[in-house]
Amino acid sequence: xxxxxxxVYGPATVSNVGPGFDLLxxxxxxxxxxxxxxxxxxxxxxxxxxxxxxxxxxxxLNVAAVAAASLLRELHSNEGFDxxxxxxxxxxxxxxxxxxxxxxxxxxxNELLGSPYEIAELIxxxxxxxxxxxxxxxxxxxxxxxxxxxxxxRGYDPLDIKHIPYPDDLWCAxxxxxxxxxxxxxxxxxxxxxxxxxALKQAxxxxxxxxxxxxxxxxxxxxxxSDLFAEPYRIHQLPDYKxxxxxxxxxxxxxxxxxxxxxxxxxxxxxxxxxSGVGEQMKKHFTVRGIESRVYxxxxxxxxxxxx
Amino acid sequence: xxxxxxxVYGPATVSNVGPGFDLLxxxxxxxxxxxxxxxxxxxxxxxxxxxxxxxxxxxxLNVAAVAAASLLRELHSNEGFDxxxxxxxxxxxxxxxxxxxxxxxxxxxNELLGSPYEIAELIxxxxxxxxxxxxxxxxxxxxxxxxxxxxxxRGYDPLDIKHIPYPDDLWCAxxxxxxxxxxxxxxxxxxxxxxxxxALKQAxxxxxxxxxxxxxxxxxxxxxxSDLFAEPYRIHQLPDYKxxxxxxxxxxxxxxxxxxxxxxxxxxxxxxxxxSGVGEQMKKHFTVRGIESRVYxxxxxxxxxxxx
Numbered sequence: 001x002x003x004x005x006x007x008v009y010g011p012a013t014v015s016n017v018g019p020g021f022d023l024l025x026x027x028x029x030x031x032x033x034x035x036x037x038x039x040x041x042x043x044x045x046x047x048x049x050x051x052x053x054x055x056x057x058x059x060x061l062n063v064a065a066v067a068a069a070s071l072l073r074e075l076h077s078n079e080g081f082d083x084x085x086x087x088x089x090x091x092x093x094x095x096x097x098x099x100x101x102x103x104x105x106x107x108x109x110n111e112l113l114g115s116p117y118e119i120a121e122l123i124x125x126x127x128x129x130x131x132x133x134x135x136x137x138x139x140x141x142x143x144x145x146x147x148x149x150x151x152x153x154r155g156y157d158p159l160d161i162k163h164i165p166y167p168d169d170l171w172c173a174x175x176x177x178x179x180x181x182x183x184x185x186x187x188x189x190x191x192x193x194x195x196x197x198x199a200l201k202q203a204x205x206x207x208x209x210x211x212x213x214x215x216x217x218x219x220x221x222x223x224x225x226s227d228l229f230a231e232p233y234r235i236h237q238l239p240d241y242k243x244x245x246x247x248x249x250x251x252x253x254x255x256x257x258x259x260x261x262x263x264x265x266x267x268x269x270x271x272x273x274x275x276s277g278v279g280e281q282m283k284k285h286f287t288v289r290g291i292e293s294r295v296y297x298x299x300x301x302x303x304x305x306x307x308x
Numbered sequence: 309x310x311x312x313x314x315x316v317y318g319p320a321t322v323s324n325v326g327p328g329f330d331l332l333x334x335x336x337x338x339x340x341x342x343x344x345x346x347x348x349x350x351x352x353x354x355x356x357x358x359x360x361x362x363x364x365x366x367x368x369l370n371v372a373a374v375a376a377a378s379l380l381r382e383l384h385s386n387e388g389f390d391x392x393x394x395x396x397x398x399x400x401x402x403x404x405x406x407x408x409x410x411x412x413x414x415x416x417x418n419e420l421l422g423s424p425y426e427i428a429e430l431i432x433x434x435x436x437x438x439x440x441x442x443x444x445x446x447x448x449x450x451x452x453x454x455x456x457x458x459x460x461x462r463g464y465d466p467l468d469i470k471h472i473p474y475p476d477d478l479w480c481a482x483x484x485x486x487x488x489x490x491x492x493x494x495x496x497x498x499x500x501x502x503x504x505x506x507a508l509k510q511a512x513x514x515x516x517x518x519x520x521x522x523x524x525x526x527x528x529x530x531x532x533x534s535d536l537f538a539e540p541y542r543i544h545q546l547p548d549y550k551x552x553x554x555x556x557x558x559x560x561x562x563x564x565x566x567x568x569x570x571x572x573x574x575x576x577x578x579x580x581x582x583x584s585g586v587g588e589q590m591k592k593h594f595t596v597r598g599i600e601s602r603v604y605x606x607x608x609x610x611x612x613x614x615x616x
Contacts, residue, residue: 207328217470
């Protein structure tokens with residue numbers, strides 16, 4: 001007999017990884033969203049928020065509901081569902097809070113409906129929700145949130161996603177300073193044309209990062225984590241960003257950059273111990289400047305959304 | 309006792325591989341240059357051309373001599389050498405004719421002088437020669453000509469080169485239609501700014517190509533071989549380029565693009581048989597249009613320059 005209720009975990013993700021603006025992202029083991037999807041016997045999507053985070057409960061504004069509605073439309077389904085948020089990544093933190101919700105919603109719904117689709121086929125629906133949050137259709141949070149691991153968006157037209165192999169001991173420290181940034185506004189700062197020379201540097205770095213990850217070449221990973229498209233126009237949002245990067249590097253970080261559009265900052269590290277040390281140094285950077293922050297230390301997660 | 313004379317083979321190379329404009333190149337097993345480097349007891353570089361190709365014999369205009377002079381300057385050497393060309397790739401063919409000469413010259417000279425440098429350290433000197441030929445300092449022919457395999461230039465400042473692993477059965481068909489193109493002029497056609505969207509597509513394709521090569525994902529390699537920076541501004545030099553690409557694809561080619569700045573065209577193929585078939589179809593394309601051409605079928609070569 002079909003289940004009427006399911007609980008899904010959707011992981012936080014780091015997108016815009018170094019030179020991978022709009023193209024490269026990875027999944028964290030934690031934090032993450034937890035979402036219950038249950039049949040409600042109506043023809044409507046109804047939202048319940050059992051977390052401390054502020055979330056829109058209007059289905060047209062809530063990203064998870066927009067993603068779920070997109071999937072239901074494709075299935076020509078009139079069924080109604082409750083979406084109950086029981087755990088929520090801080091919105092606006094830059095670790096894929098909306099992507100985690102969208103991914104969890106469509107994965108849970110698909111499972112409840114008897115898995116009519118493969119997980120990868122659900123991505124365009126999750127992207128519909130993400131669009132509401134960011135004002136643009138990008139998949140570099142959604143793809144790793146759903147599929148796990150490190151994902152490259154080779155292209156968007158059509159959507160072409162590739163899992164990038166990476167070393168077993170690749171960990172990440174993420175620092176979330178408590179400064180809110182709106183992704184949609186942050187995107188407007190980015191120039192829409194670039195010098196050819198800059199485009200070549202970015203392409204070389206992205207290809208270098210992929211080559212470094214697949215061959216376990218940590219020094220190459222380090223030399224490649226650099227973003228010329230978005231980061232230069234966003235770092236003014238963080239106090240003394242250059243000093244932050246240096247403190248992470250001095251603590252052993254392989255490569256540091258803005259997570260998504262910020263304000264969170266990620267540092268790729270070799271092993272858990274190094275990640276912890278780097279996280280500590282990054283926290284100190286904000287503490288001495290009177291800014292509260294939270295650190296996440298996580299292995300790069302092979303898993304995307306999980307039914308729990 | 310030190311040798312007074314050495315013979316070096318410098319392989320042809322394909323550069324600007326698909327989305328790898330200025331960044332990605334690979335070595336062929338053949339064709340190649342053969343060059344004798346020998347002490348001549350003077351303090352001058354003297355050029356001898358024993359091939360059918362037209363080559364400048366003025367040391368300031370001959371790319372191999374310029375490369376050799378650059379190395380000798382760094383060594384503060386006043387020794388003189390003969391550079392004797394005994395076999396030459398057709399200049400202007402787009403398969404790295406000048407890079408092969410420059411690479412062979414500095415590798416031979418280094419060996420004669422007792423190998424003061426590692427091969428990779430010689431690359432900047434070979435690039436000095438390449439600059440004379442192309443009007444720009446790029447290394448995507450030089451690097452594979454010297455190091456073999458498929459090489460990514462992660463960055464130029466400082467020069468950062470990575471060998472990209474690739475499947476054992478990766479072959480290449482190259483067609484050289486007998487149309488001459490000057491690299492330096494060809495470069496002037498390329499716009500010096502690009503839309504961000506185009507830059508992202510190119511970066512996604514280059515990263516996809518690297519990921520496809522390292523993981524042996526042939527369909528991904530195929531989807532990634534596409535150049536938006538240079539090829540659109542160069543293909544008018546070839547008759548019915550689109551039809552040529554289609555005929556290669558129909559014969560089983562994995563991905564086709566301009567080799568260097570043309571007029572040669574490369575097709576990546578899975579195995580020798582497919583490469584032969586693709587080469588035949590590409591030759592037919594030019595034959596029916598009244599253009600003579602020459603086909604090279606080669607495995608991607610692990611070897612760069614070799615002492616013979």
